[in-house]
Amino acid sequence: xxxxxxxxxxxxxxQSLLGIYGDQGNAVVLRQRLRWRGIDAVVTRxxxxxxxxxxxxxxxxxxxxxxAQVSAVRYLTxxxxxxxxxxxxxxxxxxxxxxxxxxRTFTVGDHxxxxxxxxLLDVETRRGPVRAVGEILSHWTRPDGSESLVTGFENHGGxxxxxxxxxxxxxxxxxxxNNGDGTEGAVQGHVVGTYPHGxxxxxxxxxxxxxxxxxxxxSLEPLPNAEIDRLRTERLDxxxxxxxxAAATCA
Amino acid sequence: MTTMPMSLTGRAxxxxxxxxxxxxxxxxxxxGKGTGASIRGQVLTRLAPSSFxxxxxxxxxxxxxxxxGKTTTNHLxxxxxRASLGAAGARRVVTNADGGNLHQGIVSALAKARSADIxxxxxxxxxxxxxxxxxxxxxxxxxxxxxxxxDRNHEIKFLARSWREALAAAGxxxxxxxANANDPLVVWSAGTAKQAIWVDTGARWTADAALCxxxxxxxxWSDGPLGRPAWDCPGCELTQPAxxxxxxxxxxxxxxxxxxxxxxxxxxxxNRSNAACAxxxxxxxxxxxxDALKGLATVKAPAGRFAxxxxxxxxxxxxxxxxxxxxAEMLPLAGADPVVLAIDSALADGEDVxxxxxxxxxxxxxRRVTCTGPRAADLAVRLAYAGVDxxxxxxxxxxxxxxPGHVDVMSTYTPFQDLLLKAGLR
Numbered sequence: 001x002x003x004x005x006x007x008x009x010x011x012x013x014x015q016s017l018l019g020i021y022g023d024q025g026n027a028v029v030l031r032q033r034l035r036w037r038g039i040d041a042v043v044t045r046x047x048x049x050x051x052x053x054x055x056x057x058x059x060x061x062x063x064x065x066x067x068a069q070v071s072a073v074r075y076l077t078x079x080x081x082x083x084x085x086x087x088x089x090x091x092x093x094x095x096x097x098x099x100x101x102x103x104r105t106f107t108v109g110d111h112x113x114x115x116x117x118x119x120l121l122d123v124e125t126r127r128g129p130v131r132a133v134g135e136i137l138s139h140w141t142r143p144d145g146s147e148s149l150v151t152g153f154e155n156h157g158g159x160x161x162x163x164x165x166x167x168x169x170x171x172x173x174x175x176x177x178n179n180g181d182g183t184e185g186a187v188q189g190h191v192v193g194t195y196p197h198g199x200x201x202x203x204x205x206x207x208x209x210x211x212x213x214x215x216x217x218x219s220l221e222p223l224p225n226a227e228i229d230r231l232r233t234e235r236l237d238x239x240x241x242x243x244x245x246a247a248a249t250c251a
Numbered sequence: 252m253t254t255m256p257m258s259l260t261g262r263a264x265x266x267x268x269x270x271x272x273x274x275x276x277x278x279x280x281x282x283g284k285g286t287g288a289s290i291r292g293q294v295l296t297r298l299a300p301s302s303f304x305x306x307x308x309x310x311x312x313x314x315x316x317x318x319x320g321k322t323t324t325n326h327l328x329x330x331x332x333r334a335s336l337g338a339a340g341a342r343r344v345v346t347n348a349d350g351g352n353l354h355q356g357i358v359s360a361l362a363k364a365r366s367a368d369i370x371x372x373x374x375x376x377x378x379x380x381x382x383x384x385x386x387x388x389x390x391x392x393x394x395x396x397x398x399x400x401x402d403r404n405h406e407i408k409f410l411a412r413s414w415r416e417a418l419a420a421a422g423x424x425x426x427x428x429x430a431n432a433n434d435p436l437v438v439w440s441a442g443t444a445k446q447a448i449w450v451d452t453g454a455r456w457t458a459d460a461a462l463c464x465x466x467x468x469x470x471x472w473s474d475g476p477l478g479r480p481a482w483d484c485p486g487c488e489l490t491q492p493a494x495x496x497x498x499x500x501x502x503x504x505x506x507x508x509x510x511x512x513x514x515x516x517x518x519x520x521x522n523r524s525n526a527a528c529a530x531x532x533x534x535x536x537x538x539x540x541x542d543a544l545k546g547l548a549t550v551k552a553p554a555g556r557f558a559x560x561x562x563x564x565x566x567x568x569x570x571x572x573x574x575x576x577x578x579a580e581m582l583p584l585a586g587a588d589p590v591v592l593a594i595d596s597a598l599a600d601g602e603d604v605x606x607x608x609x610x611x612x613x614x615x616x617x618r619r620v621t622c623t624g625p626r627a628a629d630l631a632v633r634l635a636y637a638g639v640d641x642x643x644x645x646x647x648x649x650x651x652x653x654x655p656g657h658v659d660v661m662s663t664y665t666p667f668q669d670l671l672l673k674a675g676l677r
């Protein structure tokens with residue numbers, strides 16, 4: 001993204017459709033982490049029928065139900081603003097249902113109707129045998145090879161399979177992730193898709209800063225925060241003490 | 252089951268199960284584990300699987316369901332119906348006043364008042380289809396549908412569809428529905444009822460009503476009567492129905508056009524809406540307007556909601572908020588400074604607390620806030636990002652002890668029950 005003089009614009013896309021799991025918190029987290037560093041930032045909310053601005057640095061999609069996914073794809077495709085923004089170098093961070101619609105195809109409804117997605121990520125999603133519900137812990141590998149733990153809560157019936165152009169965001173230690181093959185999420189250029197809620201950027205500030213660095217094209221200094229550290233420690237301890245999920249379901 | 256002699260008739264089996272359930276309840280109470288209502292229900296439904304149907308047989312039934320406001324509305328409705336029965340009201344009406352709203356809780360309440368001929372029941376959304384089938388209720392109140400415990404209820408619409416199907420199956424023998432006209436999912440769920448009475452509650456939570464439940468089109472929200480948002484589907488016939496009852500401020504306009512101002516002891520705009528629904532249901536049940544209003548005025552702290560309780564030197568007002576829609580209603584009522592917020596993620600609260608980010612805690616800025624409960628750390632991070640000053644005291648009772656004087660305590664379900672138990676309110 002080229003350097004501009006105005007505030008960094010974070011665009012929260014279709015909260016009314018893709019906002020039932022608290023993922024709007026990702027927008028609050030990104031904005032605050034910039035402001036805490038003295039960088040001006042705003043959140044723009046767009047709803048179906050509004051023009052999606054092409055001026056944003058980061059676009060956010062969140063979790064929602066089947067019918068909402070179909071509507072979101074239709075409105076985003078008709079509008080075109082998101083695609084223009086991506087061409088201009090913006091970052092798209094998509095969670096759960098938002099991750100699924102970012103791919104090439106996904107399925108909805110009782111009869112697994114196949115729907116064409118936005119095609120911004122080389123992944124396909126199909127209904128899996130068991131819904132994945134519970135705390136998830138994965139290991140995220142940055143482009144430079146360094147690793148961080150990502151904690152969150154996954155809740156999805158779709159299983160996502162990566163094509164050759166997409167790279168897994170991380171590898172699952174506990175939970176299901178993409179489809180049970182040990183991978184979680186997908187990255188392709190400036191598009192990042194992932195399953196966990198939490199919201200995931202609230203629980204994982206390093207991932208939040210990575211998204212911002214990708215959007216700004218420069219590195220950001222760390223922001224130590226004891227409360228976030230404490231939450232992470234608590235969640236990591238919790239998920240690692242949980243009985244295996246399949247066994248817990250049988251009980 | 253197989254240990255029960257086959258010669259026992261259903262009635263005798265129910266009686267035996269009731270005795271055993273009572274014994275288990277006493278044991279549970281003695282052990283300090285609560286009222287025993289839950290264990291009584293468990294024993295009954297285990298030993299007499301048809302107890303739900305059997306205990307409802309022959310009773311006149313009115314019931315309340317929805318995501319938020321069930322317990323309060325049910326208390327209001329029960330009070331209105333009791334007021335119409337004079338001195339016999341207490342004996343003739345049975346209700347699950349403690350809020351135990353699954354099969355077991357309902358069975359437990361019914362078993363304790365076998366001579367009652369009227370049941371006024373709060374029902375979990377999942378119980379409604381069974382209730383319609385088993386009890387042929389006369390009146391059902393449908394309050395609202397919103398996101399709640401999505402780790403268990405993945406699609407909100409699923410519950411609404413099950414109501415629709417149960418009402419269609421009941422046909423002319425089905426109940427009259429008293430329903431919130433402002434909630435598209437509620438209106439759709441009641442669409443197969445033989446008769447619906449619509450209440451324009453002026454409800455403000457619309458975040459779970461973006462799409463038409465019938466056809467999936469994005470709903471239009473424009474100015475309707477009284478300048479309030481009204482919804483319409485541009486893709487099909489579904490539209491906000493014309494109201495029979497309308498709530499505006501403290502007033503309720505009746506179908507006759509007459510305006511009444513119910514006198515209430517429970518606070519907040521949403522309880523005005525709940526009371527209007529209870530009023531409409533009571534009248535549909537045959538209660539006179541005067542008796543209904545008299546009953547509504549008697550309800551003070553339904554199942555401990557809004558009760559003032561003493562914990563050492565701290566006087567706490569106990570407020571329950573379980574999901575974003577509930578918090579949206581409750582936060583403006585929490586006027587005290589400091590305010591204590593208790594968050595848990597036990598089974599009854601929902602395992603995923605991501606919903607904290609769908610609550611506008613920003614409105615607490617400038618107040619002293621204490622985060623407590625097993626998920627206090629999640630709330631603390633939420634408040635940090637919201638710019639709300641706070642401290643964290645994980646133990647609920649330690650958090651209260653830190654604030655001698657008057658506090659408002661807003662809790663998710665499990666901490667709320669713990670507070671009630673400690674205060675001797677359940």
